[in-house]
Amino acid sequence: MDNQVKTDVTRESGWEREVVEKLAFAAVTEQRKARRWGIFFKGLMFLYLLAVFGVAMYPKFKQDIGAGGEYHTAVVDVVGAIAEDKEANADSIIESLRDAVKDKHTKGIILHANSPGGSPVQSSYVYEEIRKIKKEHPDLPIYSVVSDICASGCYYIASASDKIFVNPSSLIGSIGVLMDGFGFVDIMQKMGVERRLLTAGAHKAMLDPFSPPKEDETRYMQGLLDQVHQQFISAVKAGRGDRLKETPDMFSGLVWTGEEGVKLGVADGYGNQDTVAKELIGAEKLVDFTQQEHLLDKIAGKLGASFGRSIGSMVQGLSLR
Secondary structure: OHHHHHHHHHHHHHHHHHHHHHHHHHHHHHHHHHHHHHHHHHHHHHHHHHHHHHHHHOHHHHOOOOHHHOOEEEEEEEEOOEOOOOOEOHHHHHHHHHHHHHOOOEEEEEEEEEEOOEOHHHHHHHHHHHHHHHHHOOOOOEEEEEEEEEEOHHHHHHOOOOEEEEOOOOEEEOOOOEEOOOOOHHHHHHOOOOOOOOOOOOOOOOOOOOOOOOHHHHHHHHHHHHHHHHHHHHHHHHHHHHHOOOOOOOOOOOEEEHHHHHHHOOOOEEOOHHHHHHHHHOOOOEEEOOOOOOHHHHHHHHHOOHHHHHHHHHHOOEEEO
16 A cells, blocks of 8 residues: 555656656757847847948948949039038048049049138148149049039139039139137226236237237238238139139129129039039939048047147138138
8 A cells, every 4th residue: 555655656756857857948948049049139230230330431332333334423522611620621532532533434523512611721732632633634524513602612622623513593702711710808808807828939829819919910910811812812713714704802702603603704604413424524323432431430530639629729710711
């Protein structure tokens, strides 16, 4: 009798153990499957992020340059304020132009101009590069196509191209130079604030906004502006030649509509990128060669040298705009 009870108990224990083992094995199997699927989806996500990261770092991959051996018109943007720390800077524009020239399927180049101007130095760099390209590749046309505005430093650049095309409502011109700032002397006196300034060098604090202006320093800075203005005028005359119908206000800094600009010879005619590419260059397909800032460069630009740039912006008052 006792043996029978022991046998029954053993059978029940064995059955329970078997069920527990099966459940444990099933749980382990499910965990393994879940882990495999987790690794699979994480791998897909990693590849996706890697692809996005690669495109962000090297946006030129997005260009369909010379696909199938078809000739195209290269487009290079001159958009926004022209400055070394902006997207429209000389290095970026020049590199874009050189890439377009190197591509054997580029039949012509369009400068997409939409800028109020900016640094005279950056504008001059691009102007000289365009002149160099025209000299080395006389059969490669370079046209500027203005959308909303092409003023001052932007016009400096555009004047180097073979022809300038506008919309009748575009704004173009502003062949002048400015340096702006503020003076707070009277406000400081009314508030009882005393300016304490120490310098080594008689003109080290020239144009200090918290000190009264000095006639000799103002005269000196005006001379610098006049020099840069003459350089600007000479560049425009060299680029436009006898197409300019000079008037007393031609180089006064005035801006004109595209319609008036054509009459003055500041621009050559009306057109947009599509019409210029199709009718003048003869390559209807447009390919954007504009350099885009790499993702790592953007991060580095935000994290590095921000203090130096802020200091530089305090003293950078000279501009073509």
